[in-house]
Amino acid sequence: MEEAKLKLTDVHKRFGSKVVLNGIDLAVPKGKSVVVIGGSGTGKSVMLKSVLGIVKPDSGAIEVDGEDMLRVPAKRKEELLKKFGMLFQGGALFDSLPVWENVGFGLIQGQNMRRKEAKEIAIDTLAKVGMGAEVGELYPAELSGGMQKRVGLARAIATEPEIIFFDEPTTGLDPIMADVINDLIIERVQDLGATTLSITHDMASARKIADYIAMIYKGEIIWYGKKEDVDHSGNEYVDQFIHGRAEGPIQMEILKP
Numbered sequence: 654m655e656e657a658k659l660k661l662t663d664v665h666k667r668f669g670s671k672v673v674l675n676g677i678d679l680a681v682p683k684g685k686s687v688v689v690i691g692g693s694g695t696g697k698s699v700m701l702k703s704v705l706g707i708v709k710p711d712s713g714a715i716e717v718d719g720e721d722m723l724r725v726p727a728k729r730k731e732e733l734l735k736k737f738g739m740l741f742q743g744g745a746l747f748d749s750l751p752v753w754e755n756v757g758f759g760l761i762q763g764q765n766m767r768r769k770e771a772k773e774i775a776i777d778t779l780a781k782v783g784m785g786a787e788v789g790e791l792y793p794a795e796l797s798g799g800m801q802k803r804v805g806l807a808r809a810i811a812t813e814p815e816i817i818f819f820d821e822p823t824t825g826l827d828p829i830m831a832d833v834i835n836d837l838i839i840e841r842v843q844d845l846g847a848t849t850l851s852i853t854h855d856m857a858s859a860r861k862i863a864d865y866i867a868m869i870y871k872g873e874i875i876w877y878g879k880k881e882d883v884d885h886s887g888n889e890y891v892d893q894f895i896h897g898r899a900e901g902p903i904q905m906e907i908l909k910p
């Protein structure tokens with residue numbers, strides 16, 4: 654059994670009467686990459702937000718290196734959160750800040766690093782995602798979608814986190830740029846020896862960046878396995894999802910015209 658860097662045990666969350674997480678069990682082995690796949694509204698974002706402390710689960714445990722984030726004192730939780738880096742869906746860059754300051758944000762705000770030093774690290778980190786120093790002076794609105802994702806990746810890795818979350822890292826990109834981002838993710842994660850948890854709809858991305866794939870459905874992990882096994886999982890929900898079929902056990906909740 655591999656050592657778990659991050660472990661969710663029986664995590665429950667409901668909003669009003671709506672059950673969103675219905676007992677999530679998921680372990681991310683140290684230095685490995687787990688990709689959670691699943692349809693819209695199945696609880697992927699709420700699961701990530703629960704780990705990041707943005708959403709407070711009703712019950713369960715979320716352990717980082719064996720410490721339960723839901724039960725440690727607030728100060729310790731803050732320290733544990735510094736182990737995380739995050740690439741947000743859509744990049745989520747600050748429009749009013751130049752690119753270098755977006756990349757150095759966690760260094761300046763989280764580590765109280767001086768601006769000059771943070772800028773040097775930001776420029777070095779931009780180089781690691783294939784961008785020159787001149788990009789550091791631009792503003793996010795001046796960048797293409799692919800460049801914004803790369804800046805988002807640079808921001809996620811600038812603090813050299815032990816655990817990185819990727820939220821839909823390829824959404825909105827053409828397939829070639831998506832593959833460039835996948836390659837960069839793999840390379841940079843390997844340099845850092847980081848443990849990663851990603852959520853995506855994009856099976857091509859999942860197949861590329863995952864060691865393990867987990868499928869979430871109605872707030873539960875209904876399948877977990879090596880990525881090589883996803884094509885013969887024997888699970889009809891997984892089969893339907895990876896082939897993108899409308900027919901199958903997963904029914905989309907839409908009003909029929």
Ligand SMILES: Nc1ncnc2c1ncn2[C@@H]1O[C@H](COP(=O)(O)OP(=O)(O)OP(=O)(O)O)[C@@H](O)[C@H]1O
Pocket residue numbers: 668673691692693694695696697698699700
């Ligand atoms: N703060 C909240 N208050 C009430 N309901 C919420 C809240 N956050 C999420 N939900 C509900 O929880 C369910 C799961 O949402 P979540 O964002 O986790 O889905 P998802 O799997 O990430 O979907 P997508 O792939 O479309 O982003 C949705 O029905 C959503 O409306």
